[in-house]
Amino acid sequence: MKALVWHGTSDIRCESVPDPRIENDRDAIIKVTSCAICGSDLHLFDHFMPGMKSGDVMGHETMGEVVEVGSAAKGSLKIGDRVVIPFTIICGECEQCKRGNFSVCERSNRNKDLADKVFGHTTAGLFGYTHLTGGYPGGQAEYLRVPFADATHIKVPDGIPDEKLLFLSDIFPTGWQAAAQCEIQPTDTVAIWGCGPVGQMTIRSAVLLGARQVIAIDRLPERLSMAKAGGAITINFEEESVVERLNELTGGKGPEKCIDAVGLEAHATGSIDSMYDRAKQAMMLETDRPHVLREMIYVCRPAGVLSIPGVYGGLLDKLPVGALMNKGLTVRTGQTHVNRWTDDLLNRVVENQIDPSFVITHTEPLERGPEMYKTFRDKQDGCIKVVLKPGANGANHA
Amino acid sequence: MHSLVPQTALRGRSQSANDKLAKSLGYFSIALGVTELVAPRALSNAIGVKGLEPIIRTYGGREIATGVAILASHNPEPWIWARVAGDLADIATVATGLKQSNGKANNTVAALAALAGVTVVDMVCASGLNAEKGGRRTAVADYSNRSGFPQGVQAARGAARKA
Secondary structure, three states: OEEEEEEEOOEEEEEEOOOOOOOOOOOEEEEEEEEEEOHHHHHHHOOOOOOOOOOEEOOOEEEEEEEEEOHHHOOOOOOOOEEEEOOEEOOOOOHHHHOOOHHHOOOOOOOHHHHHHHHOOOOOEEEOOOHHHOOEOOOOEOEEEEOOOOOOOEEOOOOOOHHHHHHHHOHHHHHHHHHHOOOOOOOOEEEEEOOOHHHHHHHHHHHHOOOOEEEEEEOOHHHHHHHHHOOOEEEEOOOOOHHHHHHHHOOOOOOOEEEEOOOOEOOOOOOHHHHHHHHHHHOOOOOOEOHHHHHHHHHOOOOOEEEEOOOOOOOOOOOOHHHHHHOOOEEEEOOOOHHHHHHHHHHHHHOOOOOHHHHOOEEEEHHHHHHHHHHHHOOOOOOOOEEEEOOOOOOEEO | OOOOOOOOOOOOEOOOHHHHHHHHHHHHHHHHHHHHHHOHHHHHHHHOOOOOHHHHHHHHHHHHHHHHHHHHOOOOHHHHHHHHHHHHHHHHHHHHHHHOOOOOHHHHHHHHHHHHHHHHHHHHHHHHHHHHHOOOOOOOOOOOOOOOOOOOHHHHOOHHHHO
16 A cells, blocks of 8 residues: 655655454454644654654554454454544553543553553554654545554544544644643633644634634734634734733733644744754754743733643753743643543534634645645645545645 | 645656755755864865855855755745855855966866856756746735625624523
């Protein structure tokens, strides 16, 4: 089959790889109908995430049709079922899964020993990601093997296009969790850094959850225009001071809820501290560029909440923990507990409360995926979200 | 919207031949820079130019900075053009050796020929990178009609809280 394969920094290729097969009786194989490139895939593309190996198949936003089912998964899945695959692999049986903490499933990471050493305790296995999270082949491919498939799936109805459902795999529940874990009150101002795909979903989630005011921060006009369309007040950090503007919009008190939808690759030349971080990254003295975290800690209203869906990879420098502690801020973060949210979110899509396909700007055949990684990373061609279609020929630009 | 997606030289790959060439030039730049910083006298003797050790050291710093920038940047093109400018400075500096009577005129000519060759490679690489981008970095698209709320933003506000 064809798949997008990681070969090193900025080097992804569309290649032929062996077809997946059932390896465990809880497995299923799906034929991929749609998959997408996620912002966190870019951290792998840029090789800021440790634990990648040449030959790894990319992708963790995938949906398709079940074509083969292991014997132990037959009670939950049958051939022909239409499914979205959550990016977190879950056993559904461990203590964490039973509590709904699916992204820290205790059994799905097949490299548990490695994760125990690096993180202290293992987290869930993830598709198409670092070997710290199992190194499972991903879904930017024609077929995908789904481990623990009896639990790791979201059944979706026929009659709704892939484009409206695909993002249940990651960015929609990720944006939703980012807003939900802020426990938004009707009087709250929610500030969201980053208007990429997760940021856009977070804006819509904060609006649905009833924030008084949603403020979105970015520098790219096309992303800010999409944020504004979703009901946000926008701040272009290249044109105005984020701290001054946020204080102005909140009577000098700062936003109650701050959400980091940027993560470890803050715009490298966007601020003095990011330039400092970039230089340290080049010298391997720091792994991440935490400009947004610093700014959130500084501007957040005392006793407020910081929510961090943005991905961080390793060791961070110059974090103002003194301000964090003295202001009594609550920090909530983590990979998304996808299946905790998806029943509710699927209903919202079916009921036409939200149509997540608004974020798609490019639809391309799988074979053009490597080029689209570059386009997405370099923010060319107005690119915000790329959907890839295995077996397709034509391209469709927004 | 007309596609501005860059067409890389190798379809199905994220890296073009020019990307790989740029990376090689980055490593070459750092290696040359280190040599210029560490052994400026030996280098100047070899190419038949004397008395320019401080300048060669400065050029070494320039080469290292350019090389790191090429390797660290998603867009190495401006840094490859910076190398071209550096190449021209190198040529002008080495050319002063032609006026010196040190018996190493052949070495000086060979160094100038090598520099000219590297300059051509740099220019080919920078031009190729520019052509792949189609001359534009970012298209401004208008997504102001993409609310994501089929029933409108006002209807969406607090809808999940009401439920």
